[in-house]
Structure formats: structure tokens, C-alpha cells
Amino acid sequence: MxxxxxxxxxxxxxxxxxxxxxxxxxxxxxxxxxxxxxxxxxxAPRSLQFKDGPRRALTPQQALAGPDVRGPGTRAGTRNSVLHNCAGAACAVCAA
Incomplete structure (x- = not known):
């Protein structure tokens, strides 16, 4: 459904x-x-992941990268990753 x-x-x-x-x-x-x-x-379409029960819906980028992604761009204040493509000084995500 x-x-x-x-x-x-x-x-x-x-x-x-x-x-x-x-x-x-x-x-x-x-x-x-x-x-x-x-x-x-x-x-935009989302996918639900079921393991032990319903989880929050994932964005398409999170669904591609997997639920336990570690590395650049997965924490606040970091730059490029599968989940975030930084625009440099004009980036609204990194500037915040």
C-alpha cells in the first residue's frame, strides 16, 4: 500500500x-x-524498509546508499558524499 x-x-x-x-x-x-x-x-517517491518493523521512509539517496552509511557528508558540517553534493561557499547545508 x-x-x-x-x-x-x-x-x-x-x-x-x-x-x-x-x-x-x-x-x-x-x-x-x-x-x-x-x-x-x-x-518524490520513497521506500519503506522493514526489518523488525516499519521504519521511517528513506529519501532516494538514502535508499541507494544504505541505512548505515559512514563517511564524508554523513555528519553535520562535512562536505561531499552520496547524501550531499556540496556547492562550496554558496552551500546552504554546510553554511548552516
């Missing part, structure tokens, strides 16, 4: 839900504010 992201019309929170493809547009109420309705967001 696919994992979909929805945005609340009232509080702008993002909610993820597992739903059958046929029911992805069914109306639902926001679990955070309980007043807004959720609308389907277009997002």
Missing part, C-alpha cells in the same frame, strides 16, 4: 498516511488541528 503525504488546509501541517491507491483522494480531517481538511501533495 502506498504512503501518501497530505497538507492541512487550516494549519498547513504535513501528514503521511498509508492508503490504497483507489482511496488516496478520499476526504479526511487533519489529526493535528481537527478542523482542516487534508489535500494530497505531490512528492
Amino acid at each position: 502506498p504512503l501518501y503525504d497530505y497538507e492541512c488546509s487550516h494549519c498547513d501541517s504535513i501528514v503521511s498516511a498509508l492508503r490504497p491507491m483507489a482511496r488516496r483522494h478520499d476526504p479526511s480531517t487533519c489529526p493535528d488541528c481537527e478542523t482542516g481538511t487534508l489535500s494530497l501533495k505531490i512528492t
